[in-house]
Amino acid sequence: MCIRDRNYFSFANGMSYLAARTGLCYSYLMQNSFDEKILEEAHSWIGEGQSVVLATVIQTWGSSPRPVGSRMIVSQQGNFSGSVSGGCVESAVAQECMSLLKDKKLHKTLDFKVSNENAWEVGLACGGEMTIFIENVN
Numbered sequence: 001m002c003i004r005d006r007n008y009f010s011f012a013n014g015m016s017y018l019a020a021r022t023g024l025c026y027s028y029l030m031q032n033s034f035d036e037k038i039l040e041e042a043h044s045w046i047g048e049g050q051s052v053v054l055a056t057v058i059q060t061w062g063s064s065p066r067p068v069g070s071r072m073i074v075s076q077q078g079n080f081s082g083s084v085s086g087g088c089v090e091s092a093v094a095q096e097c098m099s100l101l102k103d104k105k106l107h108k109t110l111d112f113k114v115s116n117e118n119a120w121e122v123g124l125a126c127g128g129e130m131t132i133f134i135e136n137v138n
Helices: 017-022 033-047 087-102 116-122
Strands: 052-062 071-074 081-082 107-113 128-136
Touching: 033 052, 033 071, 052 087, 052 107, 071 087, 087 107, 087 128
Parallel strands: none
Antiparallel strands: 052 071, 052 128, 071 081, 107 128
């Protein structure tokens, strides 16, 4: 059963702002137990008083090391867990997560477009596009 309420973030029902905005089911966004462990770790970090940003791959085209629904968390201390891409793309996502916390913003959408010629430089096997949604989960 899909939960489609408008809670910003709740580990109790597994719904994030992303799921509420897009209407995607929790089961769709939670593709495997690896992603569940990431959310459990985020919950633990929040319990320790840390601010946390959740990054989720929401769209891909062409080459993408990680599928739609892949997740990564980044804490205010710069710790991270999970993966949304690899290489320079993942580094850029981590930096954007830190900026989101610093600027006290709730969410942001990041678009990465890579030509075939530049793919290896940013950690992709060949050119492609990906969209990553980052959200403050505190």
